[in-house]
Amino acid sequence: MHTTTPPQITRHIRQLVQRVVPGGVATYMVVEPEPDALEKECFPNVEAKIARDGGRMLCGWQLWEWPHVMVEAEFHAIWLSPDGQMVDVTPKLHHETKVLFVSDPRRRYTGATVDNVRLPVRDDQLIRHAIGVSEAITHVLSRGVPTADGHVSVPANEIEPLQQAQQFLGHALLTGLRDHQPCLCGGGRKYKRCHGPELERAFAL
Numbered sequence: 001m002h003t004t005t006p007p008q009i010t011r012h013i014r015q016l017v018q019r020v021v022p023g024g025v026a027t028y029m030v031v032e033p034e035p036d037a038l039e040k041e042c043f044p045n046v047e048a049k050i051a052r053d054g055g056r057m058l059c060g061w062q063l064w065e066w067p068h069v070m071v072e073a074e075f076h077a078i079w080l081s082p083d084g085q086m087v088d089v090t091p092k093l094h095h096e097t098k099v100l101f102v103s104d105p106r107r108r109y110t111g112a113t114v115d116n117v118r119l120p121v122r123d124d125q126l127i128r129h130a131i132g133v134s135e136a137i138t139h140v141l142s143r144g145v146p147t148a149d150g151h152v153s154v155p156a157n158e159i160e161p162l163q164q165a166q167q168f169l170g171h172a173l174l175t176g177l178r179d180h181q182p183c184l185c186g187g188g189r190k191y192k193r194c195h196g197p198e199l200e201r202a203f204a205l
């Protein structure tokens with residue numbers, strides 16, 4: 001992904017917070033993983049920390065920002081120390097040293113996957129399509145069959161076109177493309193007259 005900790009709490013971040021936890025307030029906290037903690041494994045990391053140092057688990061949402069593209073909330077757990085400090089004990093892919101988090105008292109960790117929630121930060125067909133394709137991928141994966149090695153098996157003809165579209169859109173957004181600019185495919189037409197309508201038809205975006 002291309003997301004990082006939002007440097008400030010913008011209007012879009014506040015909208016996202018209201019979407020995932022009505023009335024919730026986002027706060028920054030430090031990232032202090034134990035040496036054996038694993039990326040993406042916040043629940044086992046917090047459980048190991050509690051076994052070592054006491055305290056308890058707080059579930060909620062970690063907030064991410066892809067500048068000029070979208071804001072995103074990811075279901076997440078942090079550690080509440082015995083003296084009441086909130087600490088993220090999960091190492092980050094890009095080594096962020098602080099995170100923005102909103103706790104969600106209604107939710108507990110059940111082992112089930114919780115979808116990320118994404119909001120565009122401007123009105124652009126490309127961004128809407130990127131979010132729509134990500135949601136479609138999550139949906140296909142949720143109907144898949146778990147395999148022995150911890151992956152999920154889904155029909156290739158369902159997932160592959162979506163993954164190709166996701167790659168195309170991700171690349172387009174990374175290069176700063178907007179929907180009224182020439183499409184990334186090089187066909188010469190604007191995205192919104194070229195691959196825009198094509199993807200919209202193919203994936204009902």
Ligand SMILES: [Zn+2]
Nearest residue numbers: 183185194195
């Ligand atoms: Zn095109």
